Amino acid sequence: MTERVRERFDGEVLAIWPYPAQMLFCSGPLDGLEDLEGKKVRVFSSALNDLVSHFGATGVTLAFSEVYPSLQRGVIDCAVTASLSGNEANWFEVTDTLYSLPMSWAIQLHVANGDFWEALSEDEQAEMAALFADMEARMWSVAEQATQDGVDCSTGAEPCEIGTPADMTLSEYGAADEALLIEAVEQVVLPGWAEECEAAYPGCTAIWNETVGATTGFSIE
Structure with missing residues (x-):
């Protein structure tokens, strides 16, 4: 990946870390993957579309801002996003069930501009790389905490430290x-x-x- 980013974008990868686990927020019950059959599911990648289609669902590509009203109006039945992101967007107001199986992971990169990076001294590059490596390790821990907090908050469990307490039904896989x-x-x-x-x-x-x-x-x- 590092070589590819240098080649295509002239950038230097400094850190890679995940968002919280991507889970299904659904209107009505969802007891397992086979219950996706016939449902319309918001997805955000072709791979995720292939996944839900495999179980008989129809993937619908929507911008994040369009998901809440689409769920509210019944345009879609379920939507996939990070557990905490769905909670912070108040999806619990328009869905009933949070299905806890991670359906996907979204990754974030921190990349320095190539010209900027090359202009730094070796000592400055080493210092920056060390700082970002420390941040990267912390962010993996944050992603784990945020995943659980999104589940806890959306389903009324404790502790709920970041999100908003709600009363969705937790469907465990x-x-x-x-x-x-x-x-x-x-x-x-x-x-x-x-x-x-x-x-x-x-x-x-x-x-x-x-x-x-x-x-x-x-x-x-």
């Missing part, structure tokens, strides 16, 4: 849905992503298999 999710990732999500990635950057499938795939055990055939 089990081993069966974990297995269904893994199956969907292997059968449709990764192949679809690989096709798009190879079209934009030939060889990226091999890079995935050598890095993320080797770490997670999800290889692309």
Whole structure:
């Protein structure tokens, strides 16, 4: 990734960290992934669209600001976002169920402009890199805390330290849905992503298999 950012954007990657886990906020009950069949679900990526479509849902691409009124009017039945983001956007006012299985993860990069970075001395680069590495470690912890806080606040559990207390129903996932999710990732999500990635950057499938795939055990055939 670092080399790709340098090549395409002339930037220096200083930190990578995730937003809270992306979960389903739904109108009405949702007891598992198979209950998505026939529902209209707000998604924000082609991979997420492939995932919900695998379970018989229709993916609908909406800007974040459009989700609340769309849920309110019944244009969509469910929406995916970070657990805390949905709470802070008051989605609990227009949905009933929070399904706790992480459907996706969104990653944020902090990148320095290449010209700016090259103008720094080696000592300045080392100092900045160390500071961002420390921040990166802290932000991974923040993402974990924010994930749980979003769940706790939306469902009326304690402690609720960041978000707004609400009374949504928490639908917790089990081993069966974990297995269904893994199956969907292997059968449709990764192949679809690989096709798009190879079209934009030939060889990226091999890079995935050598890095993320080797770490997670999800290889692309």
